[in-house]
Amino acid sequence: xxxxxxxxxxxxxxxxxxxxxxxxxxxxxxxxxxxxxxxxxxxxxxxxxxxxxxxxxxxxxxxxxxxxxxxxxxxxxxxxxxxxxxxxxxxxxxxxxxxxxxxxxxxxxxxxxxxxxxxxxxxxxxxxxxxxxxxxxxxxxxxxxxxxxxxxxxxxxxxxxxxxxxxxxxxxxxxxxxxxxxxxxxxxxxxxxxxxxxxxxxxxxxxxxxxxxxxxxxxxxxxxxxxxxxxxxxxxxxxxxxxxxxxxxxxxxxxxxxxxxxxxxxxxxxxxxxxxxxxxxxxxxxxxxxxxxxxxxxxxxxxxxxx
Numbered sequence: 001x002x003x004x005x006x007x008x009x010x011x012x013x014x015x016x017x018x019x020x021x022x023x024x025x026x027x028x029x030x031x032x033x034x035x036x037x038x039x040x041x042x043x044x045x046x047x048x049x050x051x052x053x054x055x056x057x058x059x060x061x062x063x064x065x066x067x068x069x070x071x072x073x074x075x076x077x078x079x080x081x082x083x084x085x086x087x088x089x090x091x092x093x094x095x096x097x098x099x100x101x102x103x104x105x106x107x108x109x110x111x112x113x114x115x116x117x118x119x120x121x122x123x124x125x126x127x128x129x130x131x132x133x134x135x136x137x138x139x140x141x142x143x144x145x146x147x148x149x150x151x152x153x154x155x156x157x158x159x160x161x162x163x164x165x166x167x168x169x170x171x172x173x174x175x176x177x178x179x180x181x182x183x184x185x186x187x188x189x190x191x192x193x194x195x196x197x198x199x200x201x202x203x204x205x206x207x208x209x210x211x212x213x214x215x216x217x218x219x220x221x222x223x224x225x226x227x228x229x230x231x232x233x234x235x236x237x238x239x240x241x242x243x244x245x246x247x248x249x250x251x252x253x254x255x256x257x258x259x260x261x262x263x264x265x266x267x268x269x270x271x272x273x274x275x276x277x278x279x280x281x282x283x284x285x286x287x288x289x290x291x292x293x294x295x296x297x298x299x300x301x302x303x304x305x306x307x
Contacts (some may be wrong), residue, residue, distance in 0.1 A: 021059035021171075024088045028071055029057045031085075035075040064087045088172070088287070089258040108251035109161070115234050115242055115253075116168055116175070123267050124232035125180040128188060130199060132162050134179065134206055134214075139199040141190030169209070177212045180270045183219045186287050199291035203284050207277070215274035216283045233263050269302055 032042065039053040055061030056071075068089040071080050076187045099193060116133075118121065124131050125307045140162045144155050168174060181203075189196055207214040217224050235241045254260070275283060 004267055021063060024063055024068075025057045025059045025061075025222045026087070027085060027088070028068070031072065031075040031077050035077075037075065042071060042074060043267075047090075051228065064091050070107040080137060084172075087170075089129050103220055106251075108253070111253060112251060113165060115244070116165065117171075117238055118239070119175040120173075121144060121178070121232045121235040121238050122232060123178040123180075124230070125182075125226050125267070125270055126159075126185055126230045127182040127227070129185050129190070129230075130181065131179050132205070133166055133177070134203060135162060136195070136199050136202050138191055142195055149305055169206075171214075178267075179212070179214045180217060180267070180274055181214065182217045182224070183283065186216065186284060187219075187291065189291075193292045197288060200284050200288035204281060204288070207281050207284070213277060214273070214280055214284075215277060216280040217270065217274045218283065221273050224273050231266065233260070233267060 007056065039050050039057070042053050044046065044051045052061055056067070057065060065086060068086060069082075072085060077085065130145060132140070135143070137159060141155070141159045144150055144158045144162075148202055186200060190199075203214060206212050230246050232244045233241060234244060240255050241260045243259050245252045245254070274280070
């Protein structure tokens with residue numbers, strides 16, 4: 001699936017047009033239309049150039065929160081709508097970290113990030129680990145430190161990239177997320193009891209969000225579909241669906257119709273053997289208490305209060 005043409009626009013004076021910058025620019029344009037003003041008027045009133053206004057609206061200008069606030073004041077946008085658009089501006093600036101550092105990430109991870117940000121639906125299965133977008137920082141760090149292909153000096157950047165990817169949950173519009181997690185992943189003590197306690201409680205917090213479904217495949221079920229590993233099915237509004245299968249050294253993207261059809265059947269079969277949402281939340285809560293209730297690391301020190 002093409003990366004650059006569908007996700008990142010042309011570069012203009014060093015600023016890439018992205019889905020998020022174009023979205024905010026379009027909403028600012030709508031605010032101007034509603035206020036009955038144009039770019040020339042905005043430029044004159046705010047002492048900007050017309051080029052700056054044009055680039056802001058087209059997603060080619062860095063969107064500073066102060067500039068967005070000034071434009072909203074000029075358009076007489078107040079209340080919840082003002083707060084929402086300023087929130088988008090803050091989120092856009094937070095996401096700049098990922099845009100600035102994305103070139104240093106593996107190519108398959110770059111592609112996955114762009115797919116996630118275009119998706120309308122993301123379904124994922126993991127047998128032995130918590131899905132990346134649902135991971136806490138401590139859990140992610142404990143995992144990345146054990147990946148032999150990641151140099152020690154890149155561990156923190158990989159962890160922060162994973163944390164920054166989670167801003168997708170705050171974007172608008174956002175995908176619908178459906179996660180199937182094998183109970184083994186909940187029992188595997190990644191990072192120790194304190195990390196796992198925080199991780200399972202985080203799953204419980206995320207699972208109450210309307211756009212996130214978390215279902216657990218119990219150990220008692222025995223053999224289950226996708227027994228060989230992790231997979232995800234990413235669907236879009238206008239583009240073809242993509243299957244992503246992650247391995248130790250690479251990630252494989254497949255978009256041919258037979259493969260997509262196969263993985264749709266896989267996820268349908270996973271739904272048949274997984275606990276329902278309520279039962280899944282109860283299983284996670286039970287394991288959090290029974291296995292990691294003390295939240296103590298291997299030295300017996302309680303770290304929950306520090307997290």
